[in-house]
Amino acid sequence: MIKLERETKPDYLSDEKVFELTESFKATKKSVWNHDHIKIPLLRSSHSKCAYCECPLTSASNYMEVEHFEDKNHYPEKVVLWENLLPSCKKCNGAKGQHDVIGDPIINPYVEDPKNHLSMRLYRFRAKSDKGQSTIEVTQLNSSDRSVFCRYEIGEKISEMIDLGFERWNEYLVRNNTRSKNKLVNLVQGLLNECQPTSSYSASTATNLLTDPKFIELMSLMREADIVSEELDDLILKASTLVLDYV
Structure with missing residues (x-):
């Protein structure tokens, strides 16, 4: 995991569009975030890698999913909030699932440098903090x-x-x-x-x-x-x- 820089919010996510998509999700539970105007800039911002494990997201077997840092079940009002979206592989996204990052914080690589919370030993991450340990376990970084x-x-x-x-x-x-x-x-x-x-x-x-x-x-x-x-x-x-x- 490395520090990432978030791109400017895409024009697609205007205040009106965010409200429309959010209300649509609340009513239908459809994947309103599954749109190229969201996915492409997210992918660019992570160098086409998973924001957590850094695996490449450009192969058919490892395609990108839009990950909600504050999960959509606890925080449905943030399903298309730009600052809440990350590019993730299916396995990291699935492992994190409905984990509540407010109750049990993990690293958001767009907000803080993972180096402050993680070290390494023999290809395995080691925790330098409680947040680092939670990140390793929640996203299964040492799978x-x-x-x-x-x-x-x-x-x-x-x-x-x-x-x-x-x-x-x-x-x-x-x-x-x-x-x-x-x-x-x-x-x-x-x-x-x-x-x-x-x-x-x-x-x-x-x-x-x-x-x-x-x-x-x-x-x-x-x-x-x-x-x-x-x-x-x-x-x-x-x-x-x-x-x-x-x-």
């Missing part, structure tokens, strides 16, 4: 059969790429030419691209990469050789904003 396994697969691939990075570093030391340097830099750039806010499971990926002693050593060696570009530094800076405490 082994989906979230943890996906984080693990990406993490193992990153470990393999770090080892390959050292092979390319040694090749660069021997050849000391542009081709070997570019091969190394391109690999590191590819690793860092997986740790950007737009990438799936980026909180986990950024945390595991930027706290990995071997990657830290590799970057130190590259800096000493003066082959860390401004572009790489910019990617590192963006990724570092997502890093959770590693415990």
Whole structure:
């Protein structure tokens, strides 16, 4: 989970439209929020990922649902209130269900930074606060059969790429030419691209990469050789904003 920035309320949700849709829901219980004018800007705001688990929402097997942070059963007057809507995968939305976030608060990533409430250990989130613990349990962020396994697969691939990075570093030391340097830099750039806010499971990926002693050593060696570009530094800076405490 990462901090998200909410887009400006779409013109579609005028005061009149909000009233109309809200009254329609109260009368019929229909999914009045299931509209592209709502779903598309929500999806953009989360980089096409679930606001909770960060799984991609662009595949047929993992489509987006409009999630009501303050649930529609307890708070029907907020069913199309823009500030109350989040993009979610079916599993996180289903797990949260009718949970009352007023009585038992969880993290709203559009309002606060999850880093204040969550840390990480071996691809699993750990709580730094009661709100963090509630979030993990309510949205099942540590579900082994989906979230943890996906984080693990990406993490193992990153470990393999770090080892390959050292092979390319040694090749660069021997050849000391542009081709070997570019091969190394391109690999590191590819690793860092997986740790950007737009990438799936980026909180986990950024945390595991930027706290990995071997990657830290590799970057130190590259800096000493003066082959860390401004572009790489910019990617590192963006990724570092997502890093959770590693415990």
